[in-house]
Amino acid sequence: MATMQEVAAIPSDRFGPFGGRYVPETLIPALDELTAAYEAIKTDAAFQAELNGLLQSFVGRETPLGFAPRLSERVGAPVWLKREDLCHTGAHKINNALAQVLLAIRMGKRRIIAETGAGQHGVATATVCAKFGLECVVYMGEEDMHRQSLNVFRMQLLGARVVPVTGGTRTLKDATSEAIRDWVTNVERSHYIIGSVVGPAPYPRMVRDFHACIGHESREQMLRIAGRLPKTVVACVGGGSNAMGIFHAFVPDADVQLVGVEAAGEGVLTGRHSATLSSGTPGVLHGSLSLLLQDENGQVHPAHSISAGLDYPGVGPEHAFMKTTGRAEYVAVTDDSALRGVALLSRLEGIIPALETAHGVAWICDNAGRWATDEPVLLCVSGRGDKDVGTMMQHPIMEIE
Amino acid sequence: MTSGTATQLTMHMDALRTSGRKALVAYITAGHPDRARSAELLKGLEAAGVDCVELGVPFSDPLADGPVIQRSSQIALEQGMNFDGALQMVRDAALTIPVVLFSYLNPVMNAGPDALQRAADAGVSGILITDLPVGADPEREAWLGASPLAYVRLVAPTTPASRMAEIGRNGSGFVYLISRLGVTGAQDSLAGDLPETIERLRSVTTLPICVGFGISTADQAALVGEMADGVVVGSAIVKLAETSVDAALALVRALRAGLDTCED
Numbered sequence: 146m147a148t149m150q151e152v153a154a155i156p157s158d159r160f161g162p163f164g165g166r167y168v169p170e171t172l173i174p175a176l177d178e179l180t181a182a183y184e185a186i187k188t189d190a191a192f193q194a195e196l197n198g199l200l201q202s203f204v205g206r207e208t209p210l211g212f213a214p215r216l217s218e219r220v221g222a223p224v225w226l227k228r229e230d231l232c233h234t235g236a237h238k239i240n241n242a243l244a245q246v247l248l249a250i251r252m253g254k255r256r257i258i259a260e261t262g263a264g265q266h267g268v269a270t271a272t273v274c275a276k277f278g279l280e281c282v283v284y285m286g287e288e289d290m291h292r293q294s295l296n297v298f299r300m301q302l303l304g305a306r307v308v309p310v311t312g313g314t315r316t317l318k319d320a321t322s323e324a325i326r327d328w329v330t331n332v333e334r335s336h337y338i339i340g341s342v343v344g345p346a347p348y349p350r351m352v353r354d355f356h357a358c359i360g361h362e363s364r365e366q367m368l369r370i371a372g373r374l375p376k377t378v379v380a381c382v383g384g385g386s387n388a389m390g391i392f393h394a395f396v397p398d399a400d401v402q403l404v405g406v407e408a409a410g411e412g413v414l415t416g417r418h419s420a421t422l423s424s425g426t427p428g429v430l431h432g433s434l435s436l437l438l439q440d441e442n443g444q445v446h447p448a449h450s451i452s453a454g455l456d457y458p459g460v461g462p463e464h465a466f467m468k469t470t471g472r473a474e475y476v477a478v479t480d481d482s483a484l485r486g487v488a489l490l491s492r493l494e495g496i497i498p499a500l501e502t503a504h505g506v507a508w509i510c511d512n513a514g515r516w517a518t519d520e521p522v523l524l525c526v527s528g529r530g531d532k533d534v535g536t537m538m539q540h541p542i543m544e545i546e
Numbered sequence: 547m548t549s550g551t552a553t554q555l556t557m558h559m560d561a562l563r564t565s566g567r568k569a570l571v572a573y574i575t576a577g578h579p580d581r582a583r584s585a586e587l588l589k590g591l592e593a594a595g596v597d598c599v600e601l602g603v604p605f606s607d608p609l610a611d612g613p614v615i616q617r618s619s620q621i622a623l624e625q626g627m628n629f630d631g632a633l634q635m636v637r638d639a640a641l642t643i644p645v646v647l648f649s650y651l652n653p654v655m656n657a658g659p660d661a662l663q664r665a666a667d668a669g670v671s672g673i674l675i676t677d678l679p680v681g682a683d684p685e686r687e688a689w690l691g692a693s694p695l696a697y698v699r700l701v702a703p704t705t706p707a708s709r710m711a712e713i714g715r716n717g718s719g720f721v722y723l724i725s726r727l728g729v730t731g732a733q734d735s736l737a738g739d740l741p742e743t744i745e746r747l748r749s750v751t752t753l754p755i756c757v758g759f760g761i762s763t764a765d766q767a768a769l770v771g772e773m774a775d776g777v778v779v780g781s782a783i784v785k786l787a788e789t790s791v792d793a794a795l796a797l798v799r800a801l802r803a804g805l806d807t808c809e810d
Contacts, residue, residue: 167651169610170679171702171727173709312616313606322609329610330728332704429652429677430607442628443656444606 158346161469163462166345168325168432175332180347182252192251196244203276204233204243206358210366213524215493220509222516225371225523226496227363227391236499236528237359237387239269242338244355246273249336256280256335260324262289262317262383263454263501264296265528266340271305281305284323286316289453296532314447317383317457321431341384342461345432349389349461356390363523364394376520377402380527381504382422382475383455385464387527392473402474405464406504408450409477419448421460422468422475435462451480451536452500454528482507487530488543499528500536552696555598555644555671555719559754562597562776568805569720569776570595570767571756572783572798573648575602575618576635577627579788584622587791588639594795595802596643600674600778603632603649610650610676612731614781618788629657633668644671646698646719651678651686662693672696672719680713691716698722703743707750714751721751722778725759725770731781733760736769744773764804771808777801 158164166176186192200206208231213224229237242259249257257279261267267283274281283300287309290297300307313319321339328337342349342356360378367375378395380388382405395401410418418424421436428437430445438446438458448458467473478486486503489510490496498506505524516522530537562569572591577584591599604619604627611619629649636645647654647670654661654675662673673695678686680699690697696719701710703726714721723744726737737743740757747755757770758778767777779801787794 166679166682167677168679168682169676169702169724170700170713171704171724173679173702174704174706312613313620318607322607325609326612326729332727429650429655431609432677434683437652439652439656441656443653444623444628445652 160463160466163433163435163465164346164349165434166432167429167434168345169329171329172332172345176345176347178252182248183347183351186248186251192247196247199243200240200358204239205231207362208232210363210370213494216489219493220513220516220522222518223371223521224509225367225375225521227359227523227525229359229387230496230498230502230526230529234265234269234272235531236265236269237356237390238266238340239272240358240390241340241352241355241386242266242269242273245336245338246277246279249279250277252336254334254336256331258282258324258327258335258337260284260317260320260340262320262456263452263499264289264293264300264532265454267305267307268296268299268303270338271300271303274305275303282327283307284310284320284327286310286314286320288315289317289320292453292536293532295535317453318445318448325431341386342389342463343384343431343433343459349433349463352386353389353393353463356386357393359387359390359525360392360394363391367521367523371521373521374398374401375523376516377404378523379404379406379505379509380525381406381455381501382460382464383408383419383457383501384459385461387525389461389463391525396472403467403472404508405473405475406508407475407477408452408455408483408504409479410449410451412479413477417449418477419450419455419457420477421458422464423477425460430459433462435460435465451483452504454499454501455504476508478504478507482511484537484540485543486510487537488545492545496526497530498526499530500533502527551666551671551694552718555646555696558598558644559720559775563754567597568771568808569597569754569756570802570805571598571600571758571776571778572596573600573602573778573780574787575604575615575622575784576632577604577622577625578618578784579621580625583787583791585635585638587787587794588635590791590795591798592641592643594798596798597776598643599641599645600648600780601632601636601645603629603647603653605650605653608650610729612729612781614785615730618784629653629661630664633665633670636670637668640669645669646672646674646696648674651675655686662690662695666694670695672698674698674700674722676700680709680716687716700724701747703727703737703739707746710747711750714753717753720754720756720776721747723747723755723757723774725757725761728759730759732762736760736766740770741773764800767801768804768807771805777805
C-alpha cells in the first residue's frame with residue numbers, strides 16, 4: 146500500500162476539468178499499476194541513466210537546433226528549427242516509445258500493443274520492440290495502411306504484426322479503439338504504448354514527460370545559440386505529442402507564445418477537417434475528457450486531414466486546458482497550405498518535412514509580419530517527409546514564388 | 547410499469563432472487579437492424595422469458611464492445627438512432643419488465659442535464675455506463691447516482707476486493723460482473739476463475755449479481771445461473787437479430803429454458 150505521502154505525491158489525473166480515466170473497469174488496476182511504475186521511475190537513477198544513454202546512442206539525442214536563414218528572410222524574423230526529424234526512425238515519436246518500452250520491461254510485460262495513424266508511432270514502437278526482443282502488435286486503420294504503405298512495410302520488416310482496422314472510419318480513431326480492446330483482453334501480459342498525449346491518465350502526462358526533452362533541449366539551445374528565448378514556439382497538433390513535448394519547458398516563460406497548428410483539412414467550414422481545438426466541444430473519447438469533434442448526439446465526427454498523423458477527432462486534454470486558460474493559442478491550416486509548407490521548407494532549407502510539420506511551416510509563412518526582426522520563432526520539425534512522398538506525388542510539385 | 551425508478555429495478559431483481567428464478571437479462575441495440583425490427587424484438591423479449599432488458603444507446607466508438615455490437619451500433623446510428631430515440635422505443639414498448647439503458651458516457655452526457663429524468667419519465671428503470679468506472683468522475687457519478695434511475699455498475703475479473711466493495715456501495719439494482727478479460731462477444735468457454743470471482747464479489751455486496759460477456763448458449767447460461775443471480779446475453783442475440791427477430795427470440799427462449807434448469 147502507498148503511504149499518505151506517496152499518494153499525495155501522485156499528480157492529479159486531470160488538467161483543470163480535462164483528462165481523467167474513462168475506461169472499462171477491467172483496465173483500472175492496470176492504469177493504477179502503470180501510474181505507480183511511472184512514479185517510481187521518475188526518481189530511479191538507474192532507469193533514467195539507461196533511458197538517457199539510449200536516447201543518446203540509439204535515438205540520436207540531443208537533436209540539433211538549426212537556424213533557417215532563407216525561411217527567416219521570407220518571414221522577416223529569425224526562424225529556428227528543432228530537428229526532431231533527425232531522430233532515429235524519422236520523427237519525435239521514438240522518445241516516448243523507447244521510454245515506455247523500458248517501463249513495460251520493468252513491469253514484466255513483454256507484449257506491446259500500439260496504434261498508429263501516419264505510421265511513425267508504429268514504426269518507432271516496432272523499432273524499440275525489435276531492439277529489446279518484445280512481441281509487437283500495431284493496429285492501423287485500413288485507410289491509413291493505404292496512405293502509409295511504406296511505414297506498414299517498415300513495421301513488418303522490424304518484426305511487428307500490423308493489424309488492419311476495418312471498423313468505423315478506418316483511421317487513427319478506430320485503430321486506437323481497437324488497440325484499447327486488445328489491451329482489455331490481454332491486459333495481464335501486455336502494455337499499451339499510446340502514441341500521443343491522449344488516453345486515460347497517466348498517459349497524457351507521462352507521454353508529455355517522455356517528450357519534454359524536446360522543449361528542455363530547445364530552451365537551452367535557444368539561450369546558448371540564439372542568445373535569447375523564442376518569441377513564439379510553433380508545433381503541429383493532432384493528438385498533440387510533439388507540441389506538448391516542446392511547449393512544456395516554456396510554459397513558465399510567460400513571454401513565450403505557444404502556438405499549436407491543427408489541420409483545417411479542406412477548410413474548417415467544410416466540416417472536413419481535424420481542427421479539434423478550434424471547433425470542438427467537450428466530450429469523452431478514448432479514456433479522457435477533452436475537446437472533441439462530435440455531433441449534437443455526442444457521436445464522434447470523422448476527422449479529415451491530408452496528413453494521417455493529424456487525422457484525429459480528439460486532442461490531448463492538456464491542450465484543451467491550455468486553450469481554456471489561454472496559455473497556448475491554437476490555429477488551423479488547410480491541406481493545400483500544408484502542401485505549400487512542404488514546398489517551402491524543401492526549397493528554402495533543404496528539408497523535406499512530414500505533412501504534419503508542414504502545417505507549422507505554412508502557418509509561420511502565412512503570418513510573416515507578426516514578428517519584429519529580432520523576435521525568434523521556434524518550429525518543432527516533428528518528422529521527416531519520406532513517409533508522405535506517396536501522398537505528395539498525387540499533387541503537382543508546388544513552385545514557390 | 548408507467549414510470550421507471552431505481553426502486554422498481556431493485557424490487558424486481560430482489561423478488562426474482564427470493565423466488566429462486568434466475569434473471570435473464572437481454573441486451574439489444576436500440577435501432578438495430580432498423581427501428582421497426584428493433585421495436586418488434588424489444589416487445590417480444592418479455593414473452594420469451596426475459597426478466598430485464600438492457601437497451602443499448604449506440605455510440606460511434608464503443609471501445610468495450612466486440613465486433614457484433616460495434617457493427618450493430620454503427621447500423622443503428624446510420625438509421626438515426628439516438629438517446630431520445632431509444633427512450634421513445636421504451637415508451638412505445640410499454641413493457642412490464644424493467645429496462646436498463648446501456649451506453650457510454652459521451653452520448654448520455656450530450657443528452658443534457660435532464661436526460662436521466664427524461665429516461666425515467668419514459669419508463670426506464672436503470673442505467674449502465676461502460677466507460678465510467680467508480681471514482682473516475684465524482685461529479686458525473688453523483689449526477690447518475692442522484693437520478694431517479696438505478697445506477698448499475700460493473701465489476702471486472704481484475705477488480706480487487708476492496709474496490710469491489712466500493713462498487714457495491716456505489717451501485718444499485720444489481721451488479722454487472724464481467725465474466726472474463728476482454729470486450730463483449732460470444733466465447734466457446736467460460737473463464738476458469740469465474741466461480742472464485744463471484745464468491746469474492748458475493749462476500750462484499752448484497753446486490754444481486756448478473757454475469758455477462760461471452761455467454762451465448764443455454765448450457766453456458768445454466769452453468770453461470772448455478773453460481774450467480776442472473777446472466778446477461780447480448781452479442782449472441784444481436785447477431786441473430788440482424789437477420790431474423792424470430793431467431794433471436796428463439797435463442798432467448800432457449801436461454802430461459804437453460805436457466806430454469808438451475809437449482810437454487
